[in-house]
Amino acid sequence: MQIDLQGIADILHSYPAQQRYSLAILQDMQRRFNYIPREGMEALAEYLDCPLSSLYAMATFYKALSLKPKGRHIIKLCDGTACHIRGSVNLVGGVERLLGIQAGETSADGQFSLELVNCLGSCALAPVMVVDDTYYGKVTMERLPEILARYRKEGQS
Numbered sequence: 606m607q608i609d610l611q612g613i614a615d616i617l618h619s620y621p622a623q624q625r626y627s628l629a630i631l632q633d634m635q636r637r638f639n640y641i642p643r644e645g646m647e648a649l650a651e652y653l654d655c656p657l658s659s660l661y662a663m664a665t666f667y668k669a670l671s672l673k674p675k676g677r678h679i680i681k682l683c684d685g686t687a688c689h690i691r692g693s694v695n696l697v698g699g700v701e702r703l704l705g706i707q708a709g710e711t712s713a714d715g716q717f718s719l720e721l722v723n724c725l726g727s728c729a730l731a732p733v734m735v736v737d738d739t740y741y742g743k744v745t746m747e748r749l750p751e752i753l754a755r756y757r758k759e760g761q762s
């Protein structure tokens with residue numbers, strides 16, 4: 606994958622070269638690339654004159670930061686207690702089959718990443734699935750293809 610080095614440089618130079626800005630810079634890279642490229646980590650370590658290992662420690666500590674490329678759309682499937690009782694396991698299998706990936710992976714076309722989470726705070730609507738920022742409650746196997754198709758169409762436009 607071609608990494609936008611100028612994009613990385615732009616992000617770095619929008620902050621003073623001080624370590625207290627490292628998290629903000631990593632968050633900006635995450636937003637721009639949907640993950641933090643290795644080139645971004647190395648450039649940041651050089652810019653701040655700090656050890657690469659401390660940046661990796663930060664990037665792996667914060668869940669919102671990812672060192673692996675993520676899909677254009679993030680699917681979060683809840684497997685907390687309420688959702689589990691209402692059949693979330695079947696939904697996980699259903700999404701995995703439809704996308705040809707396992708939980709924690711990204712589809713080959715880069716459209717979707719699938720994550721399992723513990724509770725999305727909407728247990729009354731179990732089983733719950735979130736795609737990007739949109740909540741879907743009382744999800745059934747029958748609805749899965751239609752929900753995913755909405756995002757596939759968006760990706761083509």
Ligand code: FES
Binds near residue numbers: 683685688689729733
């Ligand atoms: S357990 Fe799934 S939303 Fe709470």
